[in-house]
Amino acid sequence: xxxxxxxxxxxxxxxxxxxxxxxxxxxxxxxxxxxxxxxxxxxxxxxxxxxxxxxxxxxxxxxxxxxxxxxxxxxxxxxxxxxxxxxxxxxxxxxxxxxxxxxxxxxxxxxxxxxxxxxxxxxxxxxxxxxxxxxxxxxxxxxxxxxxxxxxxxxxxxxxxxxxxxxxxxxxxxxxxxxxxxxxxxxxxxxxxxxxxxxxxxxxxxxxxxxxxxxxxxxxxxxxxxxxxxxxxxxxxxxxxxxxxxxxxxxxxxxxxxxxxxxxxxxxxxxx
Amino acid sequence: xxxxxxxxxxxxxxxxxxxxxxxxxxxxxxxxxxxxxxxxxxxxxxxxxxxxxxxxxxxxxxxxxxxxxxxxxxxxxxxxxxxxxxxxxxxxxxxxxxxxxxxxxxxxxxxxxxxxxxxxxxxxxxxxxxxxxxxxxxxxxxxxxxxxxxxxxxxxxxxxxxxxxxxxxxxxxxxxxxxxxxxxxxxxxxxxxxxxxxxxxxxxxxxxxxxxxxxxxxxxxxxxxxxxxxxxxxxxxxxxxxxxxxxxxxxxxxxxxxxxxxxxxxxxxxxxxxxxxxxxxxxxxxxxxx
Numbered sequence: 001x002x003x004x005x006x007x008x009x010x011x012x013x014x015x016x017x018x019x020x021x022x023x024x025x026x027x028x029x030x031x032x033x034x035x036x037x038x039x040x041x042x043x044x045x046x047x048x049x050x051x052x053x054x055x056x057x058x059x060x061x062x063x064x065x066x067x068x069x070x071x072x073x074x075x076x077x078x079x080x081x082x083x084x085x086x087x088x089x090x091x092x093x094x095x096x097x098x099x100x101x102x103x104x105x106x107x108x109x110x111x112x113x114x115x116x117x118x119x120x121x122x123x124x125x126x127x128x129x130x131x132x133x134x135x136x137x138x139x140x141x142x143x144x145x146x147x148x149x150x151x152x153x154x155x156x157x158x159x160x161x162x163x164x165x166x167x168x169x170x171x172x173x174x175x176x177x178x179x180x181x182x183x184x185x186x187x188x189x190x191x192x193x194x195x196x197x198x199x200x201x202x203x204x205x206x207x208x209x210x211x212x213x214x215x216x217x218x219x220x221x222x223x224x225x226x227x228x229x230x231x232x233x234x235x236x237x238x239x240x241x242x243x244x245x246x247x248x249x250x251x252x253x254x255x256x257x258x259x260x261x262x263x264x265x266x267x268x269x270x271x272x
Numbered sequence: 273x274x275x276x277x278x279x280x281x282x283x284x285x286x287x288x289x290x291x292x293x294x295x296x297x298x299x300x301x302x303x304x305x306x307x308x309x310x311x312x313x314x315x316x317x318x319x320x321x322x323x324x325x326x327x328x329x330x331x332x333x334x335x336x337x338x339x340x341x342x343x344x345x346x347x348x349x350x351x352x353x354x355x356x357x358x359x360x361x362x363x364x365x366x367x368x369x370x371x372x373x374x375x376x377x378x379x380x381x382x383x384x385x386x387x388x389x390x391x392x393x394x395x396x397x398x399x400x401x402x403x404x405x406x407x408x409x410x411x412x413x414x415x416x417x418x419x420x421x422x423x424x425x426x427x428x429x430x431x432x433x434x435x436x437x438x439x440x441x442x443x444x445x446x447x448x449x450x451x452x453x454x455x456x457x458x459x460x461x462x463x464x465x466x467x468x469x470x471x472x473x474x475x476x477x478x479x480x481x482x483x484x485x486x487x488x489x490x491x492x493x494x495x496x497x498x499x500x501x502x503x504x505x506x507x508x509x510x511x512x513x514x515x516x517x518x519x520x521x522x523x524x525x526x527x528x529x530x531x532x533x534x535x536x537x538x539x540x541x542x543x544x545x546x547x548x549x550x551x552x553x554x555x556x557x558x559x560x561x562x
């Protein structure tokens with residue numbers, strides 16, 4: 001399992017990849033706000049255009065993007081059904097027994113789908129696809145730094161994230177080893193009822209947990225030996241630096257938001 | 273020689289087992305280690321050798337006795353937290369399982385972990401990381417993810433992580449025990465280079481006799497006390513006494529001893545495999561001349 005991918009980081013040399021991770025967190029947040037600003041067909045159209053431009057800028061193949069959307073199909077279908085059948089309005093399109101479909105319902109469904117899709121695409125383009133998990137952790141630690149004043153253990157959370165990321169592949173390897181060991185003793189993981197299969201997992205989980213705790217203890221000792229004493233007085237080798245282009249990107253994002261508000265005012269067609 | 277770097281006097285340590293009974297591990301351990309020495313500590317399982325290492329680094333605290341490091345008593349009750357950090361900076365420790373020592377997801381970030389904890393400026397950390405990578409011969413792997421490296425490579429990264437803190441002494445607590453033969457060879461070579469070229473005092477705890485053969489000095493700990501202390505040559509010539517402490521002599525040395533028992537006269541040192549080979553070759557050449 002050496003090929004295990006942490007997150008969905010897609011290495012490429014795009015403009016988006018080069019943005020400072022902190023700026024990307026801010027951009028992703030602003031983009032989420034943008035998706036909620038949209039109220040009519042014009043602003044939603046503009047939002048779709050912005051999402052397409054964003055995907056093109058990251059140079060991530062469309063197929064990869066679609067793959068990240070695939071698991072959402074159930075949620076999307078659910079949204080469509082709820083909105084189409086339960087929204088009432090003025091323009092009745094179809095009536096059959098107790099089912100009444102209004103134009104407003106269809107518009108509402110379309111808007112919701114666009115909103116969910118752009119939300120996912122926006123955040124994944126800025127964060128999961130173009131930022132390594134470790135850069136993201138660093139960015140969050142610095143952005144949330146001010147919260148330390150009200151005693152939020154920001155550094156500790158970031159450290160936990162880093163260690164978790166570091167140990168996921170190690171523990172996956174270990175799980176495989178334990179499973180092979182159990183299989184060679186005749187354990188059957190792949191047949192039988194769900195309960196039977198769940199029970200077969202217990203002999204894997206117990207040794208895995210025991211070893212995880214042992215590792216944690218050894219790691220803590222090793223960290224102490226390397227003078228770790230929390231975030232206080234700790235410096236970093238890699239210092240994040242904003243570049244002018246980061247501010248340009250944030251400026252563009254704010255303009256997008258402003259543009260969406262203007263388009264909402266034009267009041268064409270159905271308004272959400 | 274001047275004042276020893278590490279002075280251990282009458283050190284005792286015991287822990288309480290699950291039933292609350294005191295289990296003594298170290299009883300009256302006394303030894304000195306000088307600056308720049310390459311010392312190997314041998315002992316069978318449960319002899320207290322790992323406990324001793326942990327006491328030197330203040331991971332454990334002694335019940336009684338004294339440890340002086342550079343003249344400073346680290347067993348005194350007025351050691352502050354800063355004193356402890358200063359000590360750990362001076363005496364680095366590498367453990368057995370390389371996986372459980374690496375903190376970060378990128379090699380160079382992991383090596384930077386120690387210096388970052390010391391609060392050094394970022395350019396200085398960068399310099400130390402590059403230097404440490406070079407010292408262990410892993411410069412090409414700076415941007416790699418540790419979980420993709422082999423055991424020996426991971427252990428060398430762990431060593432680099434300690435070197436980046438610029439210690440005066442490094443303790444290796446069975447650091448080669450979990451490695452394959454080629455990984456072990458690489459790590460031992462790295463340790464030797466550090467001792468020779470960087471003048472780092474090395475205390476290696478091991479149960480591999482071949483590793484001990486390369487040291488300046490071998491200390492055997494048995495039952496919580498120093499049982500034997502001398503050069504590898506002195507120690508390994510006493511095979512029977514070693515056997516009493518549950519230890520073997522290196523294979524090459526054992527071979528030479530057996531040949532001598534058969535009445536074949538062999539002169540010369542016989543601790544490392546190379547020395548043994550030379551000794552036997554010299555004897556064969558001598559025979560040919562007759």
